[in-house]
Amino acid sequence: MAESSEVKLLGTWWSPFAMRSRIALNIKHVNYAFVDENLLSKSELLLKSNSVHKKIPVLIHGDKPVCESLIIVQYIDDVWTSDPSILPSDPYDRATALFWAAYLDEKWFPALKGILFGQGEDAKKALVDQAVEALVLVEEAFGKCSKGKPFFGGDQIGYVDIAFGCFLAMIRVTEKFNDIKLLDQAKTPELVKWAERFCQHPAVNGVMPETEELAEYAEIAIVKMRDANPPKS
Amino acid sequence: MGESDEVKLLGAWPSPLAIRARIAFNIKNVNYDFIQEDVEAKSELLLKLNPVHKRIPVLVHGDKPICESLIIVEYIDDVWSSGPSILPSDPYDRAIARFWATYIDEKWFSYFKGINATLQEKPKKAAVDQTVEGLLVLEEAFVKCSDGKPFFGGDQIGYLDLAMGGYLAWLTVTENMNGIKLLDQAKTPQLLKWAERFRQHPAVIGVMPETERLTEYANYILPKMRGDNPPK
Numbered sequence: 001m002a003e004s005s006e007v008k009l010l011g012t013w014w015s016p017f018a019m020r021s022r023i024a025l026n027i028k029h030v031n032y033a034f035v036d037e038n039l040l041s042k043s044e045l046l047l048k049s050n051s052v053h054k055k056i057p058v059l060i061h062g063d064k065p066v067c068e069s070l071i072i073v074q075y076i077d078d079v080w081t082s083d084p085s086i087l088p089s090d091p092y093d094r095a096t097a098l099f100w101a102a103y104l105d106e107k108w109f110p111a112l113k114g115i116l117f118g119q120g121e122d123a124k125k126a127l128v129d130q131a132v133e134a135l136v137l138v139e140e141a142f143g144k145c146s147k148g149k150p151f152f153g154g155d156q157i158g159y160v161d162i163a164f165g166c167f168l169a170m171i172r173v174t175e176k177f178n179d180i181k182l183l184d185q186a187k188t189p190e191l192v193k194w195a196e197r198f199c200q201h202p203a204v205n206g207v208m209p210e211t212e213e214l215a216e217y218a219e220i221a222i223v224k225m226r227d228a229n230p231p232k233s
Numbered sequence: 234m235g236e237s238d239e240v241k242l243l244g245a246w247p248s249p250l251a252i253r254a255r256i257a258f259n260i261k262n263v264n265y266d267f268i269q270e271d272v273e274a275k276s277e278l279l280l281k282l283n284p285v286h287k288r289i290p291v292l293v294h295g296d297k298p299i300c301e302s303l304i305i306v307e308y309i310d311d312v313w314s315s316g317p318s319i320l321p322s323d324p325y326d327r328a329i330a331r332f333w334a335t336y337i338d339e340k341w342f343s344y345f346k347g348i349n350a351t352l353q354e355k356p357k358k359a360a361v362d363q364t365v366e367g368l369l370v371l372e373e374a375f376v377k378c379s380d381g382k383p384f385f386g387g388d389q390i391g392y393l394d395l396a397m398g399g400y401l402a403w404l405t406v407t408e409n410m411n412g413i414k415l416l417d418q419a420k421t422p423q424l425l426k427w428a429e430r431f432r433q434h435p436a437v438i439g440v441m442p443e444t445e446r447l448t449e450y451a452n453y454i455l456p457k458m459r460g461d462n463p464p465k
Contacts, residue, residue, distance in 0.1 A: 001325055052336065052370065066328045068335055078324035091311035092234055095299045102301060103285060137285060 005062035007032035010046050014217050016166035017069035018057040019207050023162050024073045026203035028080035070101055084156040100141050101163035108134045116174045117225050139188040150197050165198040172211045173218050238295035240265040245272055247450050249399035250302035251290040256395050257309040259436035261316035320392045333374050334396035341367040349455050372421040383430050398431045402442045406451050
């Protein structure tokens with residue numbers, strides 16, 4: 001598929017995973033049509049383009065669908081080869097970046113989701129501890145990956161910046177609703193500063209939801225989930 | 234880290250994930266030291282090299298550890314770039330290969346391991362049905378990816394062949410132990426033929442565990458993993 005073929009992204013304005021793709025496309029200055037899906041009534045196009053998982057985001061390049069947020073980011077980096085690169089060029093740095101992004105999806109995100117949507121004080125407290133522990137690891141990773149520069153990717157935002165940064169609005173909402181600190185000046189000072197820089201980056205600030213807007217949406221989503229899954233008495 | 238620096242792989246002979254890395258090394262003709270880990274008692278070395286997940290496989294190149302089997306395979310492909318390519322060169326084909334490898338690890342494997350995770354009829358049957366359904370999806374994926382050629386990767390074994398192929402020995406052992414057919418002439422004829430070709434590939438022979446040996450191992454480890462009651 002040539003760089004110049006039409007690009008569509010199926011996603012939602014609030015999805016961190018769709019945000020990853022949008023940031024990557026912005027970094028590469030790719031024009032694309034954003035299709036804001038209603039996940040309660042998925043479009044034919046979405047169901048057809050991601051028949052296996054029926055999930056967003058889906059990147060449609062020409063007529064070819066690419067699914068899974070991190071795979072989409074790698075695809076964008078592979079097709080639009082102009083600078084800046086999203087993945088590091090050094091094989092070991094690349095493996096390290098892939099590792100941390102996978103860690104975020106496998107270990108960190110389920111904890112965050114559990115805190116935001118979960119019920120039950122004890123369960124939540126355990127998840128908060130887990131999430132904070134994970135962030136301390138990510139703080140360490142930031143030190144190693146950034147090597148003194150502003151981003152995980154160095155001078156420019158890269159793969160891990162995108163993989164983690166997409167969660168920042170959701171982190172703020174979760175902190176607000178639960179009166180906790182996840183990104184914390186005491187435990188994760190570098191990440192606190194990095195978060196500020198990330199949100200102000202031109203490739204990011206148009207696609208990161210405003211905390212208030214996301215909070216409003218999250219409140220509705222949480223109530224719906226609670227109605228669907230009442231706690232056992 | 235250059236092609237000539239020392240290479241070690243921490244793994245275990247029964248591990249599907251370690252098998253992926255070992256086949257990748259064979260494809261590239263890379264000499265490496267295979268350090269067998271005791272899955273029941275993790276070594277200091279493993280805990281030091283993979284403090285985050287504490288699991289095998291771990292590739293150690295010079296003094297640098299690389300973790301997670303599919304990341305290891307990509308790393309091997311990146312570093313030993315003069316050998317046959319493991320990932321497809323076309324970006325879209327690459328995305329498709331990664332998609333199916335992710336599907337195998339995140340969806341399919343969770344069904345498959347469900348089969349041996351229980352001795353109870355109903356959940357076992359449910360796991361078998363889901364596993365077979367997943368294989369039907371993978372059969373379709375094989376037809377699309379291979380495009381008439383012998384492997385997911387085309388003429389040569391590639392990333393997706395490794396991703397799936399790592400599980401073949403366990404598939405056979407699970408079929409035998411449970412008296413079932415997972416890869417099936419009627420439902421997954423192409424995958425069945427692919428499995429045969431894969432097993433006979435020179436990069437795979439010697440790495441794929443023998444069925445008998447793996448069965449013995451399975452009979453030892455599965456009851457422990459399930460926490461079965463000891464026989465009276």
